[in-house]
Amino acid sequence: MYEVRIHSRGGQGGVTAARLLALAAIRDGKYATACPFYGAERRGAPVVSYVRIDDRPIRVYSQIRHPDLVLVLDPSVMDVVDVLSGMKPGGRVLMNAGEPREMKGFPTCAVDLTGIALRENLVVAGSPILNTPVLGALAKMGVITLESAKMAIQEMFSDMRNVAAAEAAYRELVA
Amino acid sequence: MLTVATGNKAVATAVKQACPSVVAAYPITPQTEIVEQIAEFVTSGELKSQYIPVESEHSAMAACIGASVTGVRTFTATSSHGLHYMHEMVNWAAGARLPIVMANVNRALGPGWNIWAEHTDAFQERDTGWLQVYVGSVQEAYDATLMAFRIAEHESVLLPVMVNLDGFLLSHSMHPLQTVEIGDFIPPIRLPHAIDTAHPMGYGTLTGPDQYFRLRWDIERSMRDSVGVIRETEREFAKRFGRRYDAVEEYRCEDAEVVVVAMGTLGKEAEVAVDLLREEGVPAGSMRIRWLRPFPRLDLSGRDVVAIDRDYSFGFGGVIARSLAATEGAKPFSVIAGLGGQEVTYDDIAGFVRSRRPGEEYWFGVMPDV
Amino acid sequence: MTDIPREEYILKCTSACAGCSDSLTLRYVLKAAGPETVLVVPACCTSVIQGIYPNTAMNIPVYNVAFAAAAACASGMSAAFQAAGRKTNVIVYAGDGGTVDIGIQALSGAFERGTDFLYICYDNEAYGNTGMQRSGATPAGARTTTTPGGKAQTKKDLDAIVAAHNPPYMATACASYPKDLFSKVQKALSIRGPKFIHVLSPCPPGWRYSSEKSVEMGKLAVRSGMWILYEREFGKVTINRPSKAAMIRPVPIEEYLEPQGRFKGISPEALAMLRSVAERNAERLKREEEGIC
The missing domain is CATH 3.40.50.920 (Rossmann fold)
Structure with missing residues (x-):
């Protein structure tokens, strides 16, 4: 089972990113679940969502303690949350940033999702959309295929700029 | 068709396919998405139901009761405090032998305020004469909701059915969902005691001890008969749609x-x-x-x-x-x-x-x- | 005015108290509504007067439902009839307790949603079915089993609450004026949407007067101005003739109070409260009728 933990802030689309990733994995022919952890969070508070991907039906509902991949949509949460908590040996990090940072030796990829969203004019209520471009980055990292990523995005959003943004993130991922 | 859905969306999708004539519901976390989704289906015309946005859960169940006794299919959904606010009418629905289907998203009861999963809310309704099923996946939430209508409306049952799903763990988790073409899996509803102005009857009139006792025994007899109806319905579901369920997995x-x-x-x-x-x-x-x-x-x-x-x-x-x-x-x-x-x-x-x-x-x- | 039909929908075997004006009211309501009608009844005297299962004194379908649930139950019923394309009258027939107290939330919800139904509150100004405890509709000074010294507060202004929902039709009535009651029910049922009729329902055991005087008590209530007969159609108020007359030449309030044991020994303060409520209601309705407010 492949387990992904997504860190973001309320309102940044972490829950939708989790659902898109699960949908893309299902389009790859896998089983997947997306479980947002709902607390008493409000807009702007750090939030976490989980995605599990497996070749068999998934029967685990508890939170992910030992992720294979940590996705940080907003690096500022790292000031208040230990995003590397419980990382599996060999686990990887994907960050919304121009350049990868040192993350205690865990292989880290970076992509400027915010920049891509602004470039593609993907802005809703003043906030750049991060959850569709991130699927391109996840495809580049081999978590899902780019085909399924695009399929998932189109199933949930009609605006084709989301697909273009995902393709951009696929191209621009820095390992 | 293979799609993905949250538990709430899965329930709403099953309800859309079962096509109740009347849905009356009041929003409460974590059930809210069921109500919103049904309202959307009704607004878009995908679901031809009368949707009554009632002012409380007590009224939600009361409205379902009023609708159901005319002989039409009804649905509502709630959770936790909502279920307990309607408690009086939960009893009434069973006593009145009305095959109402309700989804309950299991959530703890206050105080303190807690919106997360717990079964005590529905367990406290276990002696009301409702059939209760608890699901373990989003797929099962969908399947159980479809089956609930057929079981509740079966002539040997005619008791309401509560479909329970864990708050957030299922209601808000997105899983693969295989939807089905239901065809005639749920037969048209036929309520033998439906209101008929040509044959006026008194419903729920004052009832003496002997008659009351007899009516209670009728409920228990139907509850016992429901075991076979549930088994038959789950077998038929497996035969048609390939997914197998039992009273105990x-x-x-x-x-x-x-x-x-x-x-x-x-x-x-x-x-x-x-x-x-x-x-x-x-x-x-x-x-x-x-x-x-x-x-x-x-x-x-x-x-x-x-x-x-x-x-x-x-x-x-x-x-x-x-x-x-x-x-x-x-x-x-x-x-x-x-x-x-x-x-x-x-x-x-x-x-x-x-x-x-x-x-x-x-x-x-x-x-x-x- | 149409003649009142001879058909009876309430049979001669009710378990009502002698002199009960609730059953008299219901008789005219059903004559006006006709057989294509379902009555929704919450816990109240009418729950009892139908008789005991498996018998019923009612010749139309009656759905008995829990105390607070009548208006919501009727909402569901009305929606279901609409879904099935059936044109059946849905009438809630509820006492004052089930209306002004425990049932008011459901009443308000149903009116706000524009439910197509008629809500009739027959008001005997206390919880009669349980032996006369105070309700929000009990007038000041009235003794009940829970206000043994007389009620200290005034009667809740139910009509103003209902009027705030802007229903297309609302009216008051009293079975002492059967033709008026009959035609108001007919008019209400000819209009789509939520309709409301508030019926004063004198109660011999509860009000403690002798049981042959129910019709007379209703008339005294109107003639003294303690009960005003009026209609509000699409916002336009009409004060009906008996109350118009009473406004010009009222009988003294004391004539209405004196035969009723519940007002025996009423304090001057409570009497003043009754008088001022009656005057305030009359003034307000007159101004509304003249279109001043």
């Missing part, structure tokens, strides 16, 4: 010397614990109770039992543990876990099994580790 139980009995998502998580224990050489199995009412029989003979209750009856014990003691003569290790959405992992469940103490009660995370 057994996992690796054939040679099991110890079985974990649990409900809802904990019942699924227990299967993973069983795999873990088997790898260690512990001959474990699990039983997920799906139907709380009518309460099923479990084959526990000669086995150790670890009963996990995501509920509690104060001054009595875990309802599942106590029920197994009463119906099967079991002496379970009674684990109270997961109240108010407490995190319980398969590792924790495996731990309960390894350190079981038959006959004792253990509050996970509160009492010292076993």
